[in-house]
Amino acid sequence: MAAEKYQHDTPNVWMMTADSSMRSPTAILRELTELLDANEKRGPRMMASVIQRVKGTRGLIIVDEAQNLTTEAIDLLHTIFDRGRIGLVFMGNEPLKGRIEGMGRQSSHAQIFSRVGMRKNRVNPLVILLN
Template sequence: MDSQAVLDEVRQLLAAGVTQAQAARESGVSATSLSQLLKGTYPADPAAMVEKLAAWLAARRERMAASLPQAAGFVETATAKRIEAALAYAQMAADVAVIYGAAGVGKTMGVARYAATRPNVWVATMTPGHAGVTAALEEVALSLGLKDVPQSPARIHREIVARLRGTGGLVVVDEAQHLGVAALDALRSIHDAAGVGLALVGNDQVYGRMTGGSRAAYLDRLFSRIGKRLRLPAAAKEDIEAVAAAYGAAGGWREVREIAGRAGFGALRALAKTLRLAQMMAASAGEALTEAHVAAARRELEGV
């Protein structure tokens, strides 16, 4: 290993725009040690540090050589248009919409697109840790830009309502299946008090929790307020074709249909990941994308 060659390559990257802090962080060499190495003032045997830098450079070259093509980003599918319409209704009518169904059919992407193209739309994404009232309200407050909120649920509620009232806005709660019934009722209360739209987005559990026989009685107040229900049980044929076309593939390919049609496998999300890898495989071979590349990418990702 040529220490000088390694350090020269690091200097070239720094000159090209990689920051010294980034190089130190990614290589595992402290910023101070890296600075001393580059200046030739490192006080000890530099072999161990240079070895770390060499390993980092090699890994970086490998990533660059095998980098995946850029994701297609938002694809305007038929389902995306239905999601947009449901969200627009909830915002314009200051009503409640529930958008629920299978994973990977474009719910989160559709929500993000709507929020990016409309004023006064706030998205709060829930996790299993947000099941309780306080945690759920804190996440909504953060999405509104409210920081250092009090720990009292009642006071958080008041601050949220004060921020929302009169905005004509829409609060979108993604991954809402993680919320407990009390947290769902707290969101209903915000909707009532602030007079804004509310959209609950998630899997089938979102709707089931409001309609099942074991639900808390006070969820009837939320269920009775739902103005728009949009169930998305699976990726539509038109959606599959649109996503495939965005990556230069054909929606009619058997491999494409099978990937997008597998229940519980992430549908369009899994399809997009597979097509990105297939594009890389085709490009590496200097070939146009074919169904064979899609099949190879599928086997690679599924480990079969």
């Protein structure tokens, strides 16, 4: 996958795959503390620990299968994006696009929608044949 290659070739790029076990913001924070090797792995300081870990890195968090995220989890990642001053990529299928675009119509999520810099639709997955 291109995102995994980018992660491998680029410093301060972290990639996670969202699944049904990561529906709550707390579950996302736990995953991120492990992924980032943040100081606080449990408790109320997890968010601050994640932000502290990424701040100043000019890093990027890539979330694959992002259609599995709840609106609250997307909000949490947006907060990390804002406070940590890092990049954030959501990769997912068509329902994700609909949810993100639908969020933009709600005043409570207009800020997230306004920050979407690029939407890329792939009709067919990229296939690379190696000899």
